[in-house]
Amino acid sequence: MKIYLNSLKLYFKSQLEYKKSFITGLLSQILIMFTYYFIIIALFDKFDNIKGYTKYEVLLCFAIIQFGFSITETFARGIDVFENLIIRGEFDRLLLRPKNILLQVLSSDYDLIKISRVIQAIIILIISLIKLNIKFNIYKIITISLILISSITIFFSIFLLMASYCFITVQGLEVKNLFTDGGKQIAQYPISIYNKHFIFIFTFLIPYAFVNYYPLLYLLGKSNNKIYVLSPLIVFIYLIPSILSFKWGIKKYTSVGS
Amino acid sequence: MKKYLSIFKIKLMNNLQYRVAALAGISTQLFFGLVFIMVYLAFYQSGNNNNLPMNWKELVSYLWLNQIFFSLIFIWQKDRELLNMIKDGNISYELCRPIDFYKKWYATMYGERLSALLLRFLPVTIIALNLPSPLKLYPPISIMSFILFIISMIISSLLVTSIALLIHIIAMFPLDEKGIMAFIMVIGDLFSGSTVPLSFFPNFLKNIAYILPFRYIVDVPFRIYSGNISTNSAINPLLLGVVWLIIIVIFGYILSLKAIKKAIIQGG
Amino acid sequence: MSFINVNHISKTFKVAKRERGLLASLKSFFKREYIYIDAVKDISFEIKKGEIVGYIGPNGAGKSTTIKILSGILTPDSGNCKIGGMTPWLEREKYVSNIGVVFGQRSQLWWDIPAIDTFDLLKDIYNLSDKEYEETKNNLIKLLDIEEIVKIPVRQLSLGQRMRCEIAASLLHKPSILFLDEPTIGLDAVSKKIVREFIQKINKEQKTTVILTTHDMSDIEALAKRIILIGKGRILYDGNIHSLKQKFGNIKNINVDTKDTIKKINKKGIITQKKIDEGYLFQIDTNILSISNFLKYLSEITNLEDVDIENESIDDLIIKLYKEFSI
Numbered sequence: 001m002k003i004y005l006n007s008l009k010l011y012f013k014s015q016l017e018y019k020k021s022f023i024t025g026l027l028s029q030i031l032i033m034f035t036y037y038f039i040i041i042a043l044f045d046k047f048d049n050i051k052g053y054t055k056y057e058v059l060l061c062f063a064i065i066q067f068g069f070s071i072t073e074t075f076a077r078g079i080d081v082f083e084n085l086i087i088r089g090e091f092d093r094l095l096l097r098p099k100n101i102l103l104q105v106l107s108s109d110y111d112l113i114k115i116s117r118v119i120q121a122i123i124i125l126i127i128s129l130i131k132l133n134i135k136f137n138i139y140k141i142i143t144i145s146l147i148l149i150s151s152i153t154i155f156f157s158i159f160l161l162m163a164s165y166c167f168i169t170v171q172g173l174e175v176k177n178l179f180t181d182g183g184k185q186i187a188q189y190p191i192s193i194y195n196k197h198f199i200f201i202f203t204f205l206i207p208y209a210f211v212n213y214y215p216l217l218y219l220l221g222k223s224n225n226k227i228y229v230l231s232p233l234i235v236f237i238y239l240i241p242s243i244l245s246f247k248w249g250i251k252k253y254t255s256v257g258s
Numbered sequence: 259m260k261k262y263l264s265i266f267k268i269k270l271m272n273n274l275q276y277r278v279a280a281l282a283g284i285s286t287q288l289f290f291g292l293v294f295i296m297v298y299l300a301f302y303q304s305g306n307n308n309n310l311p312m313n314w315k316e317l318v319s320y321l322w323l324n325q326i327f328f329s330l331i332f333i334w335q336k337d338r339e340l341l342n343m344i345k346d347g348n349i350s351y352e353l354c355r356p357i358d359f360y361k362k363w364y365a366t367m368y369g370e371r372l373s374a375l376l377l378r379f380l381p382v383t384i385i386a387l388n389l390p391s392p393l394k395l396y397p398p399i400s401i402m403s404f405i406l407f408i409i410s411m412i413i414s415s416l417l418v419t420s421i422a423l424l425i426h427i428i429a430m431f432p433l434d435e436k437g438i439m440a441f442i443m444v445i446g447d448l449f450s451g452s453t454v455p456l457s458f459f460p461n462f463l464k465n466i467a468y469i470l471p472f473r474y475i476v477d478v479p480f481r482i483y484s485g486n487i488s489t490n491s492a493i494n495p496l497l498l499g500v501v502w503l504i505i506i507v508i509f510g511y512i513l514s515l516k517a518i519k520k521a522i523i524q525g526g
Numbered sequence: 527m528s529f530i531n532v533n534h535i536s537k538t539f540k541v542a543k544r545e546r547g548l549l550a551s552l553k554s555f556f557k558r559e560y561i562y563i564d565a566v567k568d569i570s571f572e573i574k575k576g577e578i579v580g581y582i583g584p585n586g587a588g589k590s591t592t593i594k595i596l597s598g599i600l601t602p603d604s605g606n607c608k609i610g611g612m613t614p615w616l617e618r619e620k621y622v623s624n625i626g627v628v629f630g631q632r633s634q635l636w637w638d639i640p641a642i643d644t645f646d647l648l649k650d651i652y653n654l655s656d657k658e659y660e661e662t663k664n665n666l667i668k669l670l671d672i673e674e675i676v677k678i679p680v681r682q683l684s685l686g687q688r689m690r691c692e693i694a695a696s697l698l699h700k701p702s703i704l705f706l707d708e709p710t711i712g713l714d715a716v717s718k719k720i721v722r723e724f725i726q727k728i729n730k731e732q733k734t735t736v737i738l739t740t741h742d743m744s745d746i747e748a749l750a751k752r753i754i755l756i757g758k759g760r761i762l763y764d765g766n767i768h769s770l771k772q773k774f775g776n777i778k779n780i781n782v783d784t785k786d787t788i789k790k791i792n793k794k795g796i797i798t799q800k801k802i803d804e805g806y807l808f809q810i811d812t813n814i815l816s817i818s819n820f821l822k823y824l825s826e827i828t829n830l831e832d833v834d835i836e837n838e839s840i841d842d843l844i845i846k847l848y849k850e851f852s853i
Contacts, residue, residue, distance in 0.1 A: 042454055097622060098623045175286070254600055254601045
């Protein structure tokens with residue numbers, strides 16, 4: 001952990017060498033994010049609900065997913081652009097060091113510019129919660145906290161799974177987008193608006209439903225079943241295959257080479 | 259002309275090497291197409307939707323075409339080689355060759371976009387045409403609108419290349435290109451109609467979009483296809499698209515001469 | 527038992543076949559053919575503690591594959607290898623604390639910040655105590671003369687300055703083996719000299735075992751008594767650099783200054799005869815024609831002003847070796 005934090009410090013120091021570019025980067029990220037939120041606001045200008053969900057309910061869902069995704073993009077960029085380590089041969093260097101590989105990969109890169117997305121997501125989250133007039137009690141506070149943590153966890157797991165893919169080939173990395181961006185795209189709306197095949201996939205194969213559907217039912221007062229409070233915990237199971245496949249990937253890398 | 263054709267051939271051959279990439283691109287486009295359509299479908303099915311700017315057939319065709327032509331029409335594509343040319347000093351090589359800088363890069367970018375399209379669009383089109391009813395891509399409304407659609411796509415592809423190249427040339431000036439580039443590209447893709455169809459924009463933004471050149475890349479051709487813009491009223495926007503194309507090419511060309519001059523003064 | 531024991535190591539890679547032309551590209555888009563390449567085949571050698579070994583061979587001979595196997599990055603298909611009692615690829619995390627690796631063409635330093643910051647990070651990575659870290663660091667900085675250089679952002683350093691920092695970074699944890707992969711590539715004469723002298727010094731003082739790959743034969747001449755020559759994945763020669771010279775260094779260049787004209791001499795052992803500015807350049811094979819016999823003959827037919835005898839350079843020698851093994 002110390003290595004991760006010290007590397008983050010070094011990364012920040014590097015960024016300060018390019019202050020101007022860092023700031024324009026931040027601004028353009030804000031603009032990009034704005035277009036995302038713009039889509040929803042524009043559509044709700046023409047429609048008043050989507051399968052019973054109102055504008056602020058959708059925005060809340062959207063902000064939750066953006067929050068988890070952006071945190072992962074910012075602080076786990078090492079696994080997001082893992083192919084760079086492989087292509088440039090820098091992964092060899094990590095193998096030469098007596099420390100946990102995953103920790104070293106995480107310490108290899110960051111993307112602090114994306115922090116602007118995190119902040120934007122938090123702002124939209126707060127606005128939506130206020131507009132929705134949610135009466136907070138201890139259960140709802142636990143629910144929203146677990147939702148946010150599971151949102152990070154699910155994207156971390158997916159990114160890690162995709163990093164493992166790079167051990168097989170660094171070709172066709174667009175397929176990564178299917179799972180990362182594509183998953184994000186889907187989960188921005190409550191899962192229940194989709195057709196039933198999609199719902200099945202995103203409940204059981206990639207458990208987005210446990211981030212932005214079941215717990216939201218309780219949070220938004222659509223259900224009083226307290227079991228939904230703890231439903232985000234399911235997402236943590238998803239970490240297991242991700243970590244195992246990454247371990248498998250390292251083993252494959254050292255036997256096949258680059 | 260021959261040298262531009264061989265640039266195109268090289269790009270195509272290069273892209274053929276990446277078959278996994280093509281496969282991944284196809285599945286990505288199918289997937290995103292379906293997701294977007296389902297979101298809009300959910301909106302359309304949620305009732306209370308009179309006076310919508312597009313009927314469902316028109317919208318679903320628009321969304322599929324947006325995916326099918328994705329690699330051709332999306333402004334957001336960066337060419338690292340060109341961007342880093344001044345920084346790396348590779349521009350000196352570039353200027354030693356008996357080929358015009360602007361034309362060479364226009365051909366390269368056009369080739370890149372077209373070859374990416376050629377490798378992907380057929381499977382996506384065939385699958386989209388054969389999906390079950392509310393999700394499927396409908397055929398063009400008439401032969402005439404199909405012909406106009408083809409013409410508008412040619413204008414669109416030439417225009418998007420000229421815009422992308424212009425952005426790259428602008429970005430060659432300052433050394434920190436990232437910010438400004440992302441900025442114009444996001445604005446461009448938003449106002450072309452590839453993020454949300456322009457018809458769904460609030461009025462004041464729609465008015466802005468109609469003044470800018472970007473709508474001739476996405477909004478105009480896709481609406482001609484589905485008949486949302488009738489064949490009679492299609493001529494005007496097509497002409498305007500050509501006018502924009504000429505303006506941007508001339509502007510880009512002049513700017514490229516300036517960029518080269520600056521590079522020479524700086525010593526490459 | 528030696529410090530490094532490599533026994534019958536082999537490794538094969540699968541590579542996609544690429545052909546020229548649009549049609550071939552189109553074909554391989556749908557059906558791809560593969561070829562198998564023996565990167566290294568049945569390689570064995572031993573290295574004693576404190577040795578400096580030059581590991582040479584043309585591009586694609588299997589040098590970096592061997593280095594990767596020895597440093598634990600790659601698992602061989604067959605064969606085994608013990609280094610200081612450990613098998614590199616089986617006990618990777620424990621093993622790598624004992625080795626340092628410098629890749630001449632890659633960097634381990636953070637690009638935009640001074641090297642000293644990277645050093646501090648490496649201290650954590652190798653779990654070094656404050657005391658030993660400070661001691662080693664200061665010593666390395668002194669030996670490599672990089673006191674001021676380590677405070678400048680790496681991207682502003684010259685290649686030679688950066689390489690010195692790279693080497694320091696690889697030695698902070700006092701490894702007992704140092705792998706140097708083309709450490710002098712692209713360096714100017716002064717930097718090369720500093721790097722070589724430094725390598726000699728730590729080898730002598732700390733008994734660090736050094737395995738060096740390079741294309742620069744003057745590196746080898748300056749540093750390594752022993753070379754291992756590899757080609758097409760096999761070891762072709764393993765031994766003393768002097769006996770190599772004796773074995774293959776039978777070609778001498780003899781520069782003869784004279785104002786006379788010498789007709790083409792037909793004598794066994796003379797390989798070439800060339801007119802140059804001041805006289806003639808002969809290349810003779812001393813196994814057939816001894817130098818004294820040659821000069822004796824020459825002085826009989828002409829008036830010699832000056833004679834200069836050169837050994838064949840080691841570069842030529844290596845080229846000849848490559849030719850001989852047809853690699």
